[in-house]
Amino acid sequence: QKEVEQDPGPLSVPEGAIVSLNCTYSNSAFQYFMWYRQYSRKGPELLMYTYSSGNKEDGRFTAQVDKSSKYISLFIRDSQPSDSATYLCAMSFYTGANSKLTFGKGITLSVRP
Amino acid sequence: SQTIHQWPATLVQPVGSPLSLECTVEGTSNPNLYWYRQAAGRGLQLLFYSVGIGQISSEVPQNLSASRPQDRQFILSSKKLLLSDSGFYLCAWKAGAGETQYFGPGTRLLVL
Numbered sequence: 001q002k003e004v005e006q007d008p009g010p011l012s013v014p015e016g017a018i019v020s021l022n023c024t025y026s027n028s029a030f031q032y033f034m035w036y037r038q039y040s041r042k043g044p045e046l047l048m049y050t051y052s053s054g055n056k057e058d059g060r061f062t063a064q065v066d067k068s069s070k071y072i073s074l075f076i077r078d079s080q081p082s083d084s085a086t087y088l089c090a091m092s093f094y095t096g097a098n099s100k101l102t103f104g105k106g107i108t109l110s111v112r113p
Numbered sequence: 114s115q116t117i118h119q120w121p122a123t124l125v126q127p128v129g130s131p132l133s134l135e136c137t138v139e140g141t142s143n144p145n146l147y148w149y150r151q152a153a154g155r156g157l158q159l160l161f162y163s164v165g166i167g168q169i170s171s172e173v174p175q176n177l178s179a180s181r182p183q184d185r186q187f188i189l190s191s192k193k194l195l196l197s198d199s200g201f202y203l204c205a206w207k208a209g210a211g212e213t214q215y216f217g218p219g220t221r222l223l224v225l
Contacts, residue, residue, distance in 0.1 A: 032212040034212075034213060036216075041201075041219075041221070042218060042219065043119075043203050043216035043217050043218050043219045044157075044203070044216045045216070046213055046214075046215060049212070049213050051212070088156075088157070090214075092212055097145060097164045097209045098164065099212060100159060100162065101159075101214055103156050103157045104156065105154070105155070105156035106156060
């Protein structure tokens with residue numbers, strides 16, 4: 001079992017839809033959770049970061065963490081064609097100089113106009 | 114604000130040739146630096162990371178090496194490229210005490 005599993009996709013939705021992207025993890029030691037967005041042929045950019053169970057909202061994006069069930073989600077409301085990208089979840093055990101991120105494989109989202 | 118640069122953006126190299134990819138970070142001091150490779154369908158693979166000048170940790174034994182000659186410079190090298198070295202190479206940095214990493218624009222390498 002991989003440490004981080006992410007829905008493989010691809011996912012195609014109409015403009016305006018609510019999108020739910022999910023990752024599950026097996027190691028309960030993970031404490032810090034991130035979502036990255038990667039446009040085609042570009043580097044990933046940090047979208048959301050959270051370290052506690054519950055929801056964190058930023059505009060149309062909501063990151064949800066459930067540590068008891070070991071899953072995280074990213075919700076996108078009123079999806080736009082500009083949201084078309086690959087979304088990667090990432091997590092780490094702890095902060096500090098030697099901390100490393102473990103990534104999901106990513107899911108490609110396409111928002112149809 | 115911090116900026117991370119990578120070059121070249123694209124590289125086509127023959128098998129057996131050497132490789133040097135460069136990454137520099139501006140606007141921060143003593144960052145942690147990372148090299149990743151991203152292959153289609155395989156996600157991000159951490160290759161090397163560095164917590165300071167001359168300090169390199171290797172995550173995956175392979176045909177590549179890394180060096181950090183200056184605080185904000187990270188270099189990925191190979192003496193002889195293999196076909197399997199093709200991929201999208203990403204450099205990232207983070208503040209020493211932070212959790213989040215910030216990525217550069219990447220270098221697309223094709224080995225023929």
